[in-house]
Amino acid sequence: MAITKKTKTSGKKAEVTFKINEKHNPSEADVFVLGDFNNWQMADPDFQLEKKRGNYTKTVELEIGQKYEFRYVNRDFMWFNDESADAYVPSPFYGIDNCVVDLTTVKKTKVAPKKASxxxxxxxxxxxxxxxxxxxxxxxxxxxxxxxxxxxxxxxxxxxxxxxxxxxxxxxxxxxxxxxxxxxxxxxxxxxxxxxxxxxxxxxxxxxxx
CATH class of the missing domain: 1.10.150 (DNA polymerase; domain 1)
Structure with missing residues (x-):
């Protein structure tokens, strides 16, 4: 499992890539990443991870300066966490933690003014x-x-x-x-x-x- 963060050229957002190995998926069903950034809605196909060469990956754009809670779930409604999350916090459900991706430490890129031709x-x-x-x-x-x-x-x-x-x-x-x-x-x-x-x-x- 791995989470990578890359600042966009606009400086206000980051490309966050969620990557898990197929062995972490409790079944062979399609996997989604759900969290604060999509209101935990599984129906949104934009947050389905793409399976390729034994891995599931998905890149989403998130606002810099915030922390987002998330978890993975497959179509068999089996939930699981990311071992490489920045932190873990208690969820509303007893005994279950949510993963955290932290973008508060990611620095905004200063966009240089364009030079007049x-x-x-x-x-x-x-x-x-x-x-x-x-x-x-x-x-x-x-x-x-x-x-x-x-x-x-x-x-x-x-x-x-x-x-x-x-x-x-x-x-x-x-x-x-x-x-x-x-x-x-x-x-x-x-x-x-x-x-x-x-x-x-x-x-x-x-x-x-x-």
């Missing part, structure tokens, strides 16, 4: 943005469209090709094709360099960014 870390990184609405001809809607296409800063816009910007506007829909982005990169370069007076002078000469 590199991909998630990159996604979580805040994207630096400039207010592209400061560029003549760009309003809130177009600023959002440019952002959806990876253009978030004055530097991004300054490096963009006019043909690329026209394509972005064209793909955004007919209502945006009327806008002329020809001066947007030049304006963005001035803004990126902090040359606000020069930018204002340029914008004073423009009409809607044209």
């Amino acid at each position: 590199v991909a998630k870390a990159k996604t979580a990184k805040k994207i630096v943005k400039d207010d592209l609405r400061k560029i003549e001809g760009i309003g809130p809607k177009i600023a959002g469209i440019l952002g959806d296409n990876g253009i978030h800063t004055f530097n991004d816009l300054g490096k963009a090709k006019v043909a690329q910007l026209k394509k972005i506007l064209r793909e955004a829909g007919p209502r945006y094709t009327m806008h002329k982005p020809g001066t947007w990169p030049k304006q963005a370069k001035l803004a990126a360099a902090g040359k606000w007076e020069q930018l204002k002078t340029l914008q004073d000469k423009l009409d809607g960014g044209k």
Whole structure:
């Protein structure tokens, strides 16, 4: 006979394996392990021991930090105890002891917090943005469209090709094709360099960014 205990990865439960040799079974009938953990109900097939190679075994999950009373019984209603139990306590029936499996000394496993993947870390990184609405001809809607296409800063816009910007506007829909982005990169370069007076002078000469 043997009782083994293995802590689950969740840390709150333990896998308790009950194992007895067939010679300990008073008859050849199927064996069950009954106890506090299943209200001593023999009708529960989840607590029937599996017979294999001369042994009966059953693994059940029990909460750590408690003591459980139990006994074995076969289908011939013959009860017997486990010689490897942690302890024995008197049962409600005179002269009969119940076995005890003690999980109060089993330590809970500390579950390490999951590390965020590199991909998630990159996604979580805040994207630096400039207010592209400061560029003549760009309003809130177009600023959002440019952002959806990876253009978030004055530097991004300054490096963009006019043909690329026209394509972005064209793909955004007919209502945006009327806008002329020809001066947007030049304006963005001035803004990126902090040359606000020069930018204002340029914008004073423009009409809607044209």
